Amino acid sequence: MIPLILSLRKPETTVKKGLLRAGLHFSLPGKFGHTGDLLVTVEETQVLLRDRDGTLGAFIEKIPMTWTLCHFGGQRPWFICPGSRGGHRCGRRVAILYVVGRSFLCRPCGSLVYESQQQDRLTRLEDKARRIRLRLGGDTALNTPFPAKPKRMHWRTYERLRQEGEGAEYALLVALGEKLQHLQQKMDKLALRSACMPT
Numbered sequence: 001m002i003p004l005i006l007s008l009r010k011p012e013t014t015v016k017k018g019l020l021r022a023g024l025h026f027s028l029p030g031k032f033g034h035t036g037d038l039l040v041t042v043e044e045t046q047v048l049l050r051d052r053d054g055t056l057g058a059f060i061e062k063i064p065m066t067w068t069l070c071h072f073g074g075q076r077p078w079f080i081c082p083g084s085r086g087g088h089r090c091g092r093r094v095a096i097l098y099v100v101g102r103s104f105l106c107r108p109c110g111s112l113v114y115e116s117q118q119q120d121r122l123t124r125l126e127d128k129a130r131r132i133r134l135r136l137g138g139d140t141a142l143n144t145p146f147p148a149k150p151k152r153m154h155w156r157t158y159e160r161l162r163q164e165g166e167g168a169e170y171a172l173l174v175a176l177g178e179k180l181q182h183l184q185q186k187m188d189k190l191a192l193r194s195a196c197m198p199t
């Protein structure tokens with residue numbers, strides 16, 4: 001659903017390798033949901049992420065960081081989620097950030113943004129599909145056969161609108177299917193969680 005962008009889950013190994021210490025500069029290969037490399041600069045209190053030629057376009061993102069002491073010495077780095085939920089800054093201390101659109105967020109913030117983006121997309125597709133049917137003299141119901149060519153309309157215009165309309169309807173169906181799948185996964189997780197609750 002949301003590609004993993006940067007993980008601090010095994011800081012012991014990465015710190016040992018010298019990757020995550022303030023003052024370091026390195027690049028993560030394109031496997032983190034990008035086509036291009038992500039350039040990372042670690043500072044005392046923030047990580048700078050740069051993506052000059054990846055799918056996100058040129059940008060620089062500053063992610064606040066914090067360090068906690070480890071049991072066996074050394075320090076463990078954490079991201080501080082820069083997202084916001086319910087009008088409040090999230091600020092969660094997390095080891096993993098996800099990329100949603102152009103934002104780097106913790107899982108709960110990422111899911112919220114992802115869901116609202118998906119909802120916007122559904123609404124746009126539905127509006128487009130209905131608009132085209134209306135233009136062809138049909139009504140706004142999408143579960144009826146596609147309207148026939150209006151008498152005065154050129155075939156070429158009709159074919160173009162039909163292609164656009166049916167394309168939007170198909171994309172809408174696919175997006176609805178994905179949404180259902182997403183909801184199903186959420187419900188399965190909830191069911192699993194409540195099944196594990198002590199009685």
Ligand SMILES: [Zn+2]
Binds near residue numbers: 083
């Ligand atoms: Zn968050």
